[in-house]
Amino acid sequence: MKLQNSYILAIESSCDDTSCAILKNNQVLSNVTAAQAIHEQYGGVVPELASRAHQSNIVPTVDVAIKNAGIDKNELTAIAFTKGPGLMGSLLVGTSFAKSLALSLNIPLIDVHHMQAHILAHFIDHGQRVPEFPFLGVTISGGHTQIVRVTDYHKMEVIGTTQDDAIGEAFDKSGKLMGLGYPAGPQIDKLAQLGNPSAFEFPIPKAPGLNFSFSGFKTAVLYFLQKEKSKNPNFVEENLADLCASIQHTLIKILFKKLEKAVKETGIKRVAIGGGVSANSGIRTALQAKQQQGWDIFIPPFEYTTDNAAMIGISAYFKYLNQEFCGLDVSAAPRLSM
Structure with missing residues:
Protein backbone atom coordinates (compact mmCIF):
# COMPACT_ATOMS: atom_id res chain seq x y z
CA MET A 1 0.00 0.00 0.00
CA LYS A 2 1.47 3.34 -1.03
CA LEU A 3 1.78 5.84 1.78
CA GLN A 4 0.33 9.28 1.07
CA ASN A 5 1.29 12.79 2.08
CA SER A 6 4.55 12.16 3.83
CA TYR A 7 6.31 15.29 5.10
CA ILE A 8 10.03 14.62 5.35
CA LEU A 9 12.52 17.08 6.82
CA ALA A 10 15.92 16.40 5.26
CA ILE A 11 19.33 17.60 6.46
CA GLU A 12 22.53 17.70 4.38
CA SER A 13 25.81 18.49 6.14
CA SER A 14 28.44 16.34 4.45
CA CYS A 15 30.92 19.12 3.63
CA ASP A 16 30.76 22.90 4.02
CA ASP A 17 27.13 23.79 3.25
CA THR A 18 24.33 23.38 5.76
CA SER A 19 21.11 22.57 3.95
CA CYS A 20 17.57 21.68 5.01
CA ALA A 21 14.58 20.80 2.84
CA ILE A 22 10.96 19.83 3.38
CA LEU A 23 9.40 17.40 0.91
CA LYS A 24 5.74 16.53 0.60
CA ASN A 25 5.97 13.10 -0.98
CA ASN A 26 8.30 13.62 -3.98
CA GLN A 27 7.79 17.38 -4.28
CA VAL A 28 9.97 20.06 -2.68
CA LEU A 29 8.18 22.56 -0.46
CA SER A 30 11.39 24.30 0.63
CA ASN A 31 15.12 23.88 0.10
CA VAL A 32 17.35 26.21 2.13
CA THR A 33 21.15 26.26 2.11
CA ALA A 34 23.56 28.25 4.28
CA ALA A 35 26.93 28.52 2.52
CA GLN A 36 30.26 28.97 4.31
CA ALA A 37 32.30 31.78 2.76
CA ILE A 38 35.11 31.43 5.32
CA HIS A 39 36.85 28.71 3.29
CA GLU A 40 37.53 30.99 0.33
CA GLN A 41 40.51 32.60 2.05
CA TYR A 42 42.11 29.17 2.54
CA GLY A 43 41.62 27.94 -1.03
CA GLY A 44 39.68 24.89 0.14
CA VAL A 45 37.44 23.50 2.88
CA VAL A 46 38.92 23.47 6.40
CA PRO A 47 37.15 20.57 8.21
CA GLU A 48 37.28 22.06 11.72
CA LEU A 49 35.89 25.40 10.56
CA ALA A 50 33.21 23.60 8.54
CA SER A 51 31.90 21.62 11.52
CA ARG A 52 31.80 24.74 13.71
CA ALA A 53 29.87 26.63 11.05
CA HIS A 54 27.38 23.76 10.76
CA GLN A 55 26.72 24.04 14.49
CA SER A 56 25.93 27.73 14.09
CA ASN A 57 23.86 27.33 10.92
CA ILE A 58 21.77 24.22 11.45
CA VAL A 59 19.07 25.56 13.79
CA PRO A 60 18.27 28.73 11.78
CA THR A 61 18.44 26.80 8.49
CA VAL A 62 15.96 24.19 9.71
CA ASP A 63 13.73 26.93 11.11
CA VAL A 64 13.64 28.82 7.80
CA ALA A 65 12.96 25.62 5.83
CA ILE A 66 9.94 24.77 8.00
CA LYS A 67 8.58 28.32 7.74
CA ASN A 68 9.10 28.44 3.96
CA ALA A 69 7.30 25.11 3.58
CA GLY A 70 4.27 26.54 5.35
CA ILE A 71 3.87 23.61 7.72
CA ASP A 72 4.17 23.00 11.45
CA LYS A 73 6.94 20.73 12.72
CA ASN A 74 4.29 18.48 14.24
CA GLU A 75 3.12 17.63 10.71
CA LEU A 76 6.48 16.02 9.91
CA THR A 77 6.35 12.26 9.34
CA ALA A 78 10.12 11.53 9.22
CA ILE A 79 13.56 13.09 9.61
CA ALA A 80 16.26 12.31 7.04
CA PHE A 81 19.98 13.07 7.15
CA THR A 82 23.21 12.40 5.30
CA LYS A 83 25.00 9.47 6.93
CA GLY A 84 28.00 9.67 4.59
CA PRO A 85 30.34 9.90 2.85
CA GLY A 86 31.77 13.25 3.86
CA LEU A 87 33.75 15.06 6.56
CA MET A 88 33.32 13.39 9.93
CA GLY A 89 32.85 16.59 11.94
CA SER A 90 30.31 17.97 9.47
CA LEU A 91 28.38 14.70 9.30
CA LEU A 92 28.23 14.46 13.09
CA VAL A 93 26.44 17.80 13.37
CA GLY A 94 23.70 16.77 10.96
CA THR A 95 23.43 13.25 12.36
CA SER A 96 23.16 14.41 15.97
CA PHE A 97 20.59 17.07 15.18
CA ALA A 98 18.46 14.69 13.11
CA LYS A 99 18.49 12.04 15.83
CA SER A 100 17.50 14.57 18.49
CA LEU A 101 14.67 16.02 16.40
CA ALA A 102 13.30 12.60 15.46
CA LEU A 103 13.40 11.55 19.10
CA SER A 104 11.66 14.72 20.32
CA LEU A 105 8.90 14.40 17.70
CA ASN A 106 8.69 10.61 18.07
CA ILE A 107 8.89 10.04 14.30
CA PRO A 108 11.08 7.74 12.15
CA LEU A 109 14.69 8.48 11.27
CA ILE A 110 16.07 7.80 7.78
CA ASP A 111 19.77 7.67 6.92
CA VAL A 112 20.79 8.59 3.36
CA HIS A 113 23.85 7.90 1.24
CA HIS A 114 25.10 11.22 -0.16
CA MET A 115 26.15 9.90 -3.58
CA GLN A 116 22.95 7.90 -4.08
CA ALA A 117 21.06 11.10 -3.31
CA HIS A 118 22.87 12.98 -6.09
CA ILE A 119 21.59 10.39 -8.54
CA LEU A 120 18.07 10.26 -7.11
CA ALA A 121 17.76 14.06 -7.40
CA HIS A 122 16.47 13.31 -10.90
CA PHE A 123 13.27 11.95 -9.34
CA ILE A 124 12.29 15.16 -7.54
CA ASP A 125 8.95 15.99 -9.15
CA HIS A 126 8.96 19.31 -10.99
CA GLY A 127 7.06 18.18 -14.09
CA GLN A 128 10.05 16.71 -15.88
CA ARG A 129 10.88 13.36 -17.52
CA VAL A 130 12.64 10.93 -15.22
CA PRO A 131 15.09 8.20 -16.25
CA GLU A 132 13.80 4.65 -16.57
CA PHE A 133 15.78 1.80 -15.02
CA PRO A 134 18.41 0.76 -15.79
CA PRO A 301 18.01 21.81 -12.39
CA PHE A 302 21.06 23.66 -11.08
CA GLU A 303 19.69 23.90 -7.52
CA TYR A 304 19.68 20.10 -7.30
CA THR A 305 23.19 19.54 -8.69
CA THR A 306 25.29 20.99 -5.87
CA ASP A 307 25.03 19.60 -2.33
CA ASN A 308 21.49 20.26 -1.13
CA ALA A 309 18.94 18.75 1.24
CA ALA A 310 16.23 18.25 -1.39
CA MET A 311 18.21 15.36 -2.87
CA ILE A 312 18.54 13.86 0.63
CA GLY A 313 14.78 14.20 0.99
CA ILE A 314 13.91 12.42 -2.26
CA SER A 315 16.24 9.54 -1.44
CA ALA A 316 14.59 9.30 1.98
CA TYR A 317 11.14 9.38 0.39
CA PHE A 318 11.74 6.12 -1.46
CA LYS A 319 13.05 4.57 1.75
CA TYR A 320 9.98 5.89 3.59
CA LEU A 321 7.67 4.14 1.11
CA ASN A 322 9.39 0.85 2.02
CA GLN A 323 9.47 1.68 5.75
CA GLU A 324 13.29 1.52 5.73
CA PHE A 325 14.11 3.39 8.92
CA CYS A 326 17.23 3.40 11.08
CA GLY A 327 17.63 3.36 14.85
CA LEU A 328 18.94 6.08 17.12
CA ASP A 329 22.21 4.13 17.42
CA VAL A 330 23.08 5.07 13.81
CA SER A 331 26.49 6.71 13.35
CA ALA A 332 28.01 9.04 10.78
CA ALA A 333 30.15 7.20 8.24
CA PRO A 334 32.67 9.45 6.43
CA ARG A 335 33.82 6.62 4.14
CA LEU A 336 30.41 5.06 3.49
CA SER A 337 30.52 2.86 0.40
CA MET A 338 27.81 2.74 -2.24
Whole structure:
Protein backbone atom coordinates (compact mmCIF):
# COMPACT_ATOMS: atom_id res chain seq x y z
CA MET A 1 0.00 0.00 0.00
CA LYS A 2 1.47 3.34 -1.03
CA LEU A 3 1.78 5.84 1.78
CA GLN A 4 0.33 9.28 1.07
CA ASN A 5 1.29 12.79 2.08
CA SER A 6 4.55 12.16 3.83
CA TYR A 7 6.31 15.29 5.10
CA ILE A 8 10.03 14.62 5.35
CA LEU A 9 12.52 17.08 6.82
CA ALA A 10 15.92 16.40 5.26
CA ILE A 11 19.33 17.60 6.46
CA GLU A 12 22.53 17.70 4.38
CA SER A 13 25.81 18.49 6.14
CA SER A 14 28.44 16.34 4.45
CA CYS A 15 30.92 19.12 3.63
CA ASP A 16 30.76 22.90 4.02
CA ASP A 17 27.13 23.79 3.25
CA THR A 18 24.33 23.38 5.76
CA SER A 19 21.11 22.57 3.95
CA CYS A 20 17.57 21.68 5.01
CA ALA A 21 14.58 20.80 2.84
CA ILE A 22 10.96 19.83 3.38
CA LEU A 23 9.40 17.40 0.91
CA LYS A 24 5.74 16.53 0.60
CA ASN A 25 5.97 13.10 -0.98
CA ASN A 26 8.30 13.62 -3.98
CA GLN A 27 7.79 17.38 -4.28
CA VAL A 28 9.97 20.06 -2.68
CA LEU A 29 8.18 22.56 -0.46
CA SER A 30 11.39 24.30 0.63
CA ASN A 31 15.12 23.88 0.10
CA VAL A 32 17.35 26.21 2.13
CA THR A 33 21.15 26.26 2.11
CA ALA A 34 23.56 28.25 4.28
CA ALA A 35 26.93 28.52 2.52
CA GLN A 36 30.26 28.97 4.31
CA ALA A 37 32.30 31.78 2.76
CA ILE A 38 35.11 31.43 5.32
CA HIS A 39 36.85 28.71 3.29
CA GLU A 40 37.53 30.99 0.33
CA GLN A 41 40.51 32.60 2.05
CA TYR A 42 42.11 29.17 2.54
CA GLY A 43 41.62 27.94 -1.03
CA GLY A 44 39.68 24.89 0.14
CA VAL A 45 37.44 23.50 2.88
CA VAL A 46 38.92 23.47 6.40
CA PRO A 47 37.15 20.57 8.21
CA GLU A 48 37.28 22.06 11.72
CA LEU A 49 35.89 25.40 10.56
CA ALA A 50 33.21 23.60 8.54
CA SER A 51 31.90 21.62 11.52
CA ARG A 52 31.80 24.74 13.71
CA ALA A 53 29.87 26.63 11.05
CA HIS A 54 27.38 23.76 10.76
CA GLN A 55 26.72 24.04 14.49
CA SER A 56 25.93 27.73 14.09
CA ASN A 57 23.86 27.33 10.92
CA ILE A 58 21.77 24.22 11.45
CA VAL A 59 19.07 25.56 13.79
CA PRO A 60 18.27 28.73 11.78
CA THR A 61 18.44 26.80 8.49
CA VAL A 62 15.96 24.19 9.71
CA ASP A 63 13.73 26.93 11.11
CA VAL A 64 13.64 28.82 7.80
CA ALA A 65 12.96 25.62 5.83
CA ILE A 66 9.94 24.77 8.00
CA LYS A 67 8.58 28.32 7.74
CA ASN A 68 9.10 28.44 3.96
CA ALA A 69 7.30 25.11 3.58
CA GLY A 70 4.27 26.54 5.35
CA ILE A 71 3.87 23.61 7.72
CA ASP A 72 4.17 23.00 11.45
CA LYS A 73 6.94 20.73 12.72
CA ASN A 74 4.29 18.48 14.24
CA GLU A 75 3.12 17.63 10.71
CA LEU A 76 6.48 16.02 9.91
CA THR A 77 6.35 12.26 9.34
CA ALA A 78 10.12 11.53 9.22
CA ILE A 79 13.56 13.09 9.61
CA ALA A 80 16.26 12.31 7.04
CA PHE A 81 19.98 13.07 7.15
CA THR A 82 23.21 12.40 5.30
CA LYS A 83 25.00 9.47 6.93
CA GLY A 84 28.00 9.67 4.59
CA PRO A 85 30.34 9.90 2.85
CA GLY A 86 31.77 13.25 3.86
CA LEU A 87 33.75 15.06 6.56
CA MET A 88 33.32 13.39 9.93
CA GLY A 89 32.85 16.59 11.94
CA SER A 90 30.31 17.97 9.47
CA LEU A 91 28.38 14.70 9.30
CA LEU A 92 28.23 14.46 13.09
CA VAL A 93 26.44 17.80 13.37
CA GLY A 94 23.70 16.77 10.96
CA THR A 95 23.43 13.25 12.36
CA SER A 96 23.16 14.41 15.97
CA PHE A 97 20.59 17.07 15.18
CA ALA A 98 18.46 14.69 13.11
CA LYS A 99 18.49 12.04 15.83
CA SER A 100 17.50 14.57 18.49
CA LEU A 101 14.67 16.02 16.40
CA ALA A 102 13.30 12.60 15.46
CA LEU A 103 13.40 11.55 19.10
CA SER A 104 11.66 14.72 20.32
CA LEU A 105 8.90 14.40 17.70
CA ASN A 106 8.69 10.61 18.07
CA ILE A 107 8.89 10.04 14.30
CA PRO A 108 11.08 7.74 12.15
CA LEU A 109 14.69 8.48 11.27
CA ILE A 110 16.07 7.80 7.78
CA ASP A 111 19.77 7.67 6.92
CA VAL A 112 20.79 8.59 3.36
CA HIS A 113 23.85 7.90 1.24
CA HIS A 114 25.10 11.22 -0.16
CA MET A 115 26.15 9.90 -3.58
CA GLN A 116 22.95 7.90 -4.08
CA ALA A 117 21.06 11.10 -3.31
CA HIS A 118 22.87 12.98 -6.09
CA ILE A 119 21.59 10.39 -8.54
CA LEU A 120 18.07 10.26 -7.11
CA ALA A 121 17.76 14.06 -7.40
CA HIS A 122 16.47 13.31 -10.90
CA PHE A 123 13.27 11.95 -9.34
CA ILE A 124 12.29 15.16 -7.54
CA ASP A 125 8.95 15.99 -9.15
CA HIS A 126 8.96 19.31 -10.99
CA GLY A 127 7.06 18.18 -14.09
CA GLN A 128 10.05 16.71 -15.88
CA ARG A 129 10.88 13.36 -17.52
CA VAL A 130 12.64 10.93 -15.22
CA PRO A 131 15.09 8.20 -16.25
CA GLU A 132 13.80 4.65 -16.57
CA PHE A 133 15.78 1.80 -15.02
CA PRO A 134 18.41 0.76 -15.79
CA PHE A 135 20.44 3.90 -16.40
CA LEU A 136 23.97 5.15 -15.85
CA GLY A 137 24.35 7.72 -13.08
CA VAL A 138 27.37 10.00 -13.41
CA THR A 139 28.32 11.86 -10.23
CA ILE A 140 30.95 14.55 -10.66
CA SER A 141 31.91 16.90 -7.84
CA GLY A 142 34.82 18.23 -5.82
CA GLY A 143 35.10 14.96 -3.94
CA HIS A 144 33.75 12.31 -6.31
CA THR A 145 33.87 11.12 -9.89
CA GLN A 146 31.83 7.97 -10.44
CA ILE A 147 29.91 6.03 -13.06
CA VAL A 148 27.11 4.04 -11.45
CA ARG A 149 24.82 1.40 -12.92
CA VAL A 150 21.38 2.12 -11.42
CA THR A 151 18.78 -0.68 -11.55
CA ASP A 152 16.38 0.62 -8.87
CA TYR A 153 16.05 3.56 -6.49
CA HIS A 154 18.56 2.12 -4.02
CA LYS A 155 20.15 -0.61 -6.12
CA MET A 156 23.32 0.93 -7.48
CA GLU A 157 26.67 -0.48 -8.52
CA VAL A 158 29.78 1.67 -8.97
CA ILE A 159 31.38 0.52 -12.23
CA GLY A 160 33.92 3.33 -12.48
CA THR A 161 35.46 5.68 -9.93
CA THR A 162 38.46 7.94 -9.45
CA GLN A 163 41.61 6.28 -8.18
CA ASP A 164 42.93 9.49 -6.68
CA ASP A 165 41.42 12.97 -7.12
CA ALA A 166 37.98 14.01 -8.35
CA ILE A 167 37.32 16.08 -11.45
CA GLY A 168 36.12 19.02 -9.33
CA GLU A 169 39.41 19.06 -7.46
CA ALA A 170 41.28 19.02 -10.77
CA PHE A 171 39.34 22.13 -11.82
CA ASP A 172 39.93 23.89 -8.49
CA LYS A 173 43.63 23.03 -8.16
CA SER A 174 44.33 24.03 -11.77
CA GLY A 175 42.57 27.31 -11.08
CA LYS A 176 44.61 27.85 -7.94
CA LEU A 177 47.81 27.37 -9.93
CA MET A 178 46.63 30.15 -12.25
CA GLY A 179 45.81 32.47 -9.37
CA LEU A 180 42.04 32.07 -9.45
CA GLY A 181 40.01 32.10 -6.24
CA TYR A 182 38.16 29.19 -4.63
CA PRO A 183 36.14 27.52 -5.98
CA ALA A 184 37.87 27.91 -9.33
CA GLY A 185 35.68 25.58 -11.39
CA PRO A 186 32.95 28.12 -12.23
CA GLN A 187 35.59 30.75 -13.05
CA ILE A 188 37.40 28.40 -15.41
CA ASP A 189 34.09 27.59 -17.09
CA LYS A 190 33.33 31.28 -17.63
CA LEU A 191 36.79 32.14 -18.94
CA ALA A 192 36.91 29.01 -21.12
CA GLN A 193 34.08 30.39 -23.23
CA LEU A 194 36.41 33.23 -24.26
CA GLY A 195 39.41 31.05 -25.11
CA ASN A 196 40.72 28.50 -27.61
CA PRO A 197 40.38 24.90 -26.32
CA SER A 198 43.15 23.77 -28.68
CA ALA A 199 45.67 26.42 -27.63
CA PHE A 200 47.54 24.13 -25.23
CA GLU A 201 47.72 20.34 -25.03
CA PHE A 202 47.62 18.42 -21.77
CA PRO A 203 48.01 14.63 -21.32
CA ILE A 204 45.12 12.18 -20.87
CA PRO A 205 45.90 10.07 -17.75
CA LYS A 206 45.64 6.31 -18.04
CA ALA A 207 43.45 4.37 -15.60
CA PRO A 208 42.23 0.77 -15.87
CA GLY A 209 38.71 -0.14 -16.94
CA LEU A 210 36.13 2.55 -16.34
CA ASN A 211 38.12 4.22 -13.58
CA PHE A 212 39.49 7.75 -13.60
CA SER A 213 42.72 9.44 -12.53
CA PHE A 214 43.21 13.19 -12.26
CA SER A 215 46.31 13.47 -10.07
CA GLY A 216 48.71 13.25 -13.01
CA PHE A 217 46.73 15.87 -14.88
CA LYS A 218 47.17 18.37 -12.03
CA THR A 219 50.90 17.66 -11.97
CA ALA A 220 51.14 18.18 -15.73
CA VAL A 221 49.42 21.57 -15.42
CA LEU A 222 51.80 22.53 -12.59
CA TYR A 223 54.96 21.67 -14.55
CA PHE A 224 53.64 23.29 -17.73
CA LEU A 225 52.90 26.57 -15.95
CA GLN A 226 56.27 26.54 -14.16
CA LYS A 227 58.07 26.02 -17.47
CA GLU A 228 56.18 28.75 -19.31
CA LYS A 229 56.41 31.28 -16.47
CA SER A 230 60.19 30.78 -16.33
CA LYS A 231 60.28 32.06 -19.91
CA ASN A 232 57.56 34.68 -19.49
CA PRO A 233 56.50 35.77 -15.98
CA ASN A 234 53.24 37.14 -17.41
CA PHE A 235 52.36 33.95 -19.28
CA VAL A 236 49.27 33.11 -17.22
CA GLU A 237 47.82 36.62 -17.32
CA GLU A 238 48.41 36.89 -21.09
CA ASN A 239 46.91 33.47 -21.86
CA LEU A 240 44.34 32.97 -19.11
CA ALA A 241 41.28 32.39 -21.32
CA ASP A 242 43.15 29.95 -23.58
CA LEU A 243 44.55 28.12 -20.56
CA CYS A 244 41.09 27.76 -19.02
CA ALA A 245 39.61 26.58 -22.32
CA SER A 246 42.39 24.02 -22.83
CA ILE A 247 42.20 22.71 -19.27
CA GLN A 248 38.42 22.40 -19.41
CA HIS A 249 38.55 20.74 -22.83
CA THR A 250 41.02 18.11 -21.54
CA LEU A 251 39.07 17.36 -18.35
CA ILE A 252 35.87 16.90 -20.36
CA LYS A 253 37.75 14.63 -22.78
CA ILE A 254 38.96 12.49 -19.84
CA LEU A 255 35.41 12.22 -18.48
CA PHE A 256 33.74 11.37 -21.78
CA LYS A 257 36.37 8.85 -22.84
CA LYS A 258 35.32 6.65 -19.91
CA LEU A 259 31.63 7.48 -20.18
CA GLU A 260 31.58 6.46 -23.84
CA LYS A 261 33.28 3.21 -22.87
CA ALA A 262 30.70 2.60 -20.13
CA VAL A 263 27.80 3.10 -22.56
CA LYS A 264 29.43 0.73 -25.05
CA GLU A 265 30.19 -1.99 -22.48
CA THR A 266 26.82 -1.89 -20.69
CA GLY A 267 24.64 -1.12 -23.69
CA ILE A 268 22.83 1.46 -21.55
CA LYS A 269 22.33 4.78 -23.33
CA ARG A 270 20.29 6.47 -20.60
CA VAL A 271 22.71 8.77 -18.77
CA ALA A 272 21.77 10.90 -15.75
CA ILE A 273 24.36 13.38 -14.50
CA GLY A 274 24.64 14.89 -11.02
CA GLY A 275 27.00 16.66 -8.64
CA GLY A 276 28.25 20.23 -8.60
CA VAL A 277 30.50 19.91 -11.66
CA SER A 278 27.46 18.97 -13.79
CA ALA A 279 26.71 22.71 -13.84
CA ASN A 280 29.74 23.14 -16.15
CA SER A 281 28.58 24.50 -19.51
CA GLY A 282 31.17 22.54 -21.47
CA ILE A 283 30.02 19.25 -19.97
CA ARG A 284 26.38 20.09 -20.69
CA THR A 285 27.22 20.97 -24.30
CA ALA A 286 29.07 17.67 -24.71
CA LEU A 287 26.09 15.77 -23.27
CA GLN A 288 23.71 17.52 -25.66
CA ALA A 289 25.95 16.44 -28.53
CA LYS A 290 25.69 12.84 -27.32
CA GLN A 291 21.93 13.19 -27.25
CA GLN A 292 22.08 13.87 -30.97
CA GLN A 293 23.91 10.53 -31.28
CA GLY A 294 21.14 8.59 -29.56
CA TRP A 295 21.93 8.90 -25.88
CA ASP A 296 19.02 9.73 -23.56
CA ILE A 297 20.39 12.50 -21.33
CA PHE A 298 19.03 13.69 -17.98
CA ILE A 299 20.35 16.82 -16.27
CA PRO A 300 18.69 18.11 -13.07
CA PRO A 301 18.01 21.81 -12.39
CA PHE A 302 21.06 23.66 -11.08
CA GLU A 303 19.69 23.90 -7.52
CA TYR A 304 19.68 20.10 -7.30
CA THR A 305 23.19 19.54 -8.69
CA THR A 306 25.29 20.99 -5.87
CA ASP A 307 25.03 19.60 -2.33
CA ASN A 308 21.49 20.26 -1.13
CA ALA A 309 18.94 18.75 1.24
CA ALA A 310 16.23 18.25 -1.39
CA MET A 311 18.21 15.36 -2.87
CA ILE A 312 18.54 13.86 0.63
CA GLY A 313 14.78 14.20 0.99
CA ILE A 314 13.91 12.42 -2.26
CA SER A 315 16.24 9.54 -1.44
CA ALA A 316 14.59 9.30 1.98
CA TYR A 317 11.14 9.38 0.39
CA PHE A 318 11.74 6.12 -1.46
CA LYS A 319 13.05 4.57 1.75
CA TYR A 320 9.98 5.89 3.59
CA LEU A 321 7.67 4.14 1.11
CA ASN A 322 9.39 0.85 2.02
CA GLN A 323 9.47 1.68 5.75
CA GLU A 324 13.29 1.52 5.73
CA PHE A 325 14.11 3.39 8.92
CA CYS A 326 17.23 3.40 11.08
CA GLY A 327 17.63 3.36 14.85
CA LEU A 328 18.94 6.08 17.12
CA ASP A 329 22.21 4.13 17.42
CA VAL A 330 23.08 5.07 13.81
CA SER A 331 26.49 6.71 13.35
CA ALA A 332 28.01 9.04 10.78
CA ALA A 333 30.15 7.20 8.24
CA PRO A 334 32.67 9.45 6.43
CA ARG A 335 33.82 6.62 4.14
CA LEU A 336 30.41 5.06 3.49
CA SER A 337 30.52 2.86 0.40
CA MET A 338 27.81 2.74 -2.24
